[in-house]
Amino acid sequence: MAWVVWFTGLPGCGKTTIAQRVEAMLAKNGTSVKVLQLDEIRKAITPCPRYTDEEREIVYASLAYMAKLLSEAGVNVIVDATANRRRYRDFARSLIPKFGEVFIRAPLDVCVAREAKRKAAFSPKGIYKKAAMEGAAVPGVNVAYEEPLAPEIDVDTTALSAEQSARFIVNRIGELFA
Numbered sequence: 001m002a003w004v005v006w007f008t009g010l011p012g013c014g015k016t017t018i019a020q021r022v023e024a025m026l027a028k029n030g031t032s033v034k035v036l037q038l039d040e041i042r043k044a045i046t047p048c049p050r051y052t053d054e055e056r057e058i059v060y061a062s063l064a065y066m067a068k069l070l071s072e073a074g075v076n077v078i079v080d081a082t083a084n085r086r087r088y089r090d091f092a093r094s095l096i097p098k099f100g101e102v103f104i105r106a107p108l109d110v111c112v113a114r115e116a117k118r119k120a121a122f123s124p125k126g127i128y129k130k131a132a133m134e135g136a137a138v139p140g141v142n143v144a145y146e147e148p149l150a151p152e153i154d155v156d157t158t159a160l161s162a163e164q165s166a167r168f169i170v171n172r173i174g175e176l177f178a
Ligand SMILES: Nc1ncnc2c1ncn2[C@@H]1O[C@H](COP(=O)(O)OP(=O)(O)OP(=O)(O)O)[C@@H](O)[C@H]1O
Pocket: 009, 010, 011, 012, 013, 014, 015, 016, 017, 018, 082, 114, 115, 117, 118, 119, 120, 122, 123, 124, 127, 157, 158, 160, 161, 162, 165
């Protein structure tokens, strides 16, 4: 049985940036991992996303189920997805024996600044600008972002660089799932 870790945190906090570094560090150690990136998977599940609560329920349940199937097949998984409600992550926890939440911690103002500056191709653009539009549902602004209450891995990205955060997470994964 392989493990699953769910990277959660506000839009722009650094989930994808750090997940990619964790994947590369683990590969160097000979540990393979599949990253499930919600922005990619959403294109298949909901090609015209509406970001409603009802839709998020389905999308996150699907993501949790994919992670469960992969872990049963012996594939370690990083889920890279905000999952703004605790219950979305709790549902994954209920399905997966070796599960951990990774809280990529950064305050909203830092996330807004990071999101405005980021350039990487994987990064969705203008999330916080869209928060001002009618009917917007941006976690942390228009809809609640429910922080993990007891994350297995808690990373303060205002104190650590992306590289240092990734190193910390790799070490904690080793401790948790050895
Ligand atoms: N300490 C840090 N840790 C992680 N990222 C950082 C840090 N400092 C600055 N950054 C920058 O913040 C940005 C984070 O963007 P990224 O796309 O990784 O966020 P995200 O959490 O995946 O957002 P989204 O939820 O929109 O997918 C990147 O441009 C990254 O270089």
